[in-house]
Amino acid sequence: MKLLRRIANLGYGSRKQVTEMFREGRITHANGEVLYADDMLDEHARHEDVRVDGEPLDPPPGLLLMLHKPVGCTCSRKDQGQLVYDLLPPRFALRDPVLSTVGRLDRETSGLLLMTDDGVLLHRIQSPKGNIAKVYEATLARPLRGDEAKMFASGKLRLEDEPTPLLPAEMEVLEPQRARLTLHEGRYHQARRMFAAVGNHVETLHRASVGGLSLGDLPAGQWRALDEADRARIFTGMP
Ligand code: URA
Numbered sequence: 001m002k003l004l005r006r007i008a009n010l011g012y013g014s015r016k017q018v019t020e021m022f023r024e025g026r027i028t029h030a031n032g033e034v035l036y037a038d039d040m041l042d043e044h045a046r047h048e049d050v051r052v053d054g055e056p057l058d059p060p061p062g063l064l065l066m067l068h069k070p071v072g073c074t075c076s077r078k079d080q081g082q083l084v085y086d087l088l089p090p091r092f093a094l095r096d097p098v099l100s101t102v103g104r105l106d107r108e109t110s111g112l113l114l115m116t117d118d119g120v121l122l123h124r125i126q127s128p129k130g131n132i133a134k135v136y137e138a139t140l141a142r143p144l145r146g147d148e149a150k151m152f153a154s155g156k157l158r159l160e161d162e163p164t165p166l167l168p169a170e171m172e173v174l175e176p177q178r179a180r181l182t183l184h185e186g187r188y189h190q191a192r193r194m195f196a197a198v199g200n201h202v203e204t205l206h207r208a209s210v211g212g213l214s215l216g217d218l219p220a221g222q223w224r225a226l227d228e229a230d231r232a233r234i235f236t237g238m239p
Contacts (some may be wrong), residue, residue, distance in 0.1 A: 002039040003027070003050065008057045011094030026053050029119040041234045058089070059225050061097055066230075067223040068215050069113040071204075075104040084113060087221055102126060103186045111136075111207030111217050114181050115223075116236075123233060125210070128167070128185045133237060135209045136181045136191050141201035148198045152181070159193045166194070180208075 007027065008018045018037075021027055022037040029035055030049040041047060050057040069075075073082040077093070084101060085093045086155055092099055095117060102114035102125050116122050149171040151157055157167045170182040181191055192202045207212055211234035218224060231239060 001041050002037070003035060003039045003041050003045065005049075006041050006047070006055065006060070008054070009061075009096045010094075011091030012052060012058075014165070018046070021052070027051070028054070058091070058095075059218075060209070061095075062121075063099065064114065064116045064118065064226045064231060065223050066120060066213065066215070066218070066226055067113045067115060068218045068220050069105055069110055070220040071108055071110045074107050074114065075101045081107075088223060103231075104206060106189060108203070109205040109207065110220065111205075112210055112213070113207070114210060114226075126186065130235070131184050132195070132211045132234060133208060133209075134183050134186065136183065137174070137206045137208055138179050138181060138191060138195060138202045139204045140177045140179065140195060141203050144173055144179060144200070145198065148179070148195075148200075151198055152194060157194065157197060158186065159190075159197060162187065162206070167216075169194070210234055212236060214239065 004015060004018055004022065007021075009078050012018055013021065016189045019037050022035065025034045027035045028051045029045050030051060034047060035050065039045065044232065047057060047060045067084060067087060069084060073084055073087065075084050077083070096100045097117040097119075099115050099117045100122060101120050102116060105111065105113055114125065125132060152171045155168040166187070167184050169184065172180040174180055181194070183190060187193075191205055195202050213226075213230055213233040
C-alpha cells in the first residue's frame with residue numbers, strides 16, 4: 001500500500017492535503033529521511049517508523065483502544081453535547097476503516113469503554129458466546145434488601161419487554177447502598193433495569209473491567225491503545 005493512502009485513511013487529511021504534507025517534508029522516517037507520496041509502506045518504511053511532524057504515525061488498522069469514559073459524554077457519532085470521539089484526536093473520527101465503540105455505555109455511566117476499527121474483534125468481544133464478564137460498580141438510591149444476589153444469579157429474572165430471561169449474573173454487596181455487578185451479556189440499560197426490577201434505583205454506575213482488563217490508573221477522559229497482552233486479558237479473564 002502507498003504511504004499516501006495509509007496516511008489519508010488514518011484521517012490526517014484528504015489525499016490532496018496529505019500530498020501537500022509530503023511536499024512540505026513533514027512526513028519522515030524515524031531516521032530523519034524525508035519520505036515521498038509515492039513511497040510504499042514496508043518498502044521504504046514500516047508503519048511504526050513513520051513520523052508526521054516528528055510524531056509517530058497513529059496506530060494502523062486493527063486498532064483496539066480503551067477510553068476511561070467520564071459521565072456526561074455519549075457513545076455516538078452525532079449527538080448533542082460531548083461525544084466519546086471528542087476525547088480522541090479529531091482525526092480518529094475520520095479513520096477508514098471507521099472506529100466504533102464496542103457496545104455502549106449510557107451517557108450517565110462512567111468507566112471502561114473499548115473502541116476498535118476491527119469488525120471481527122468487535123463481534124468477538126460483544127458476542128454472549130465469548131462469555132466476557134463486564135464488572136460494574138453501582139451506587140443505589142436505597143439500601144439493598146438482601147435477596148438481590150439470589151435473584152440476579154437465578155437465570156430467571158426477566159426484564160420488562162424482554163422475551164428471554166437474563167443470563168445469571170453475580171452481585172456482591174460492597175456497602176449497604178453499593179454493589180458490584182458482574183454481567184455476561186449486554187442488554188439495553190441492563191444494570192439499571194436489573195436494580196429497578198428489584199425495587200431500587202441506580203444513582204451512579206461505573207464499569208471497572210471487561211474480562212481481565214481494568215482501567216488501572218487511566219484518568220477519566222484519557223485513552224490508550226491496547227497491546228497483545230491487554231487483548232489476551234479481555235479474552236482469558238485473567239488480569
Ligand atoms: N448497564 C446500564 O444500565 N448502563 C450501562 O451503561 C451499562 C450497563
